Amino acid sequence: MTVRPPQSLATGLTREARWNVLEYEILQQRAQTLGTLGRQVEQALAALRAFDAEAGGVDRGVRRSALLDDAADRVWAFMIQRELCGLRYWEAVVKDYGIPREVLNRVGQIRPKV
16 A cells, blocks of 8 residues: 655645745744844843943943843854854944944953853
């Protein structure tokens, strides 16, 4: 007895068409991830700015350092995802997001877990 898959499961797509569908889904996922990471960068930078405004510009040590580290980690993940999407130039992004030099100096650093 021969078993044949149901016609509803058999697609008429050629191998190239199936690859195009897969490629489209991958590109869609990359773009969605880039948007999510961009929002996370904005939120981390907003938290840092709010802390600085609340503190009156005075450095309050450990808490501010943790906010800087969090922002740097999110910016680093965003940079990596942008490069995966083929976007390699950072000058405009740093300017548009207003990424402070303190954050950029911490991007990519490996910090010991406490």
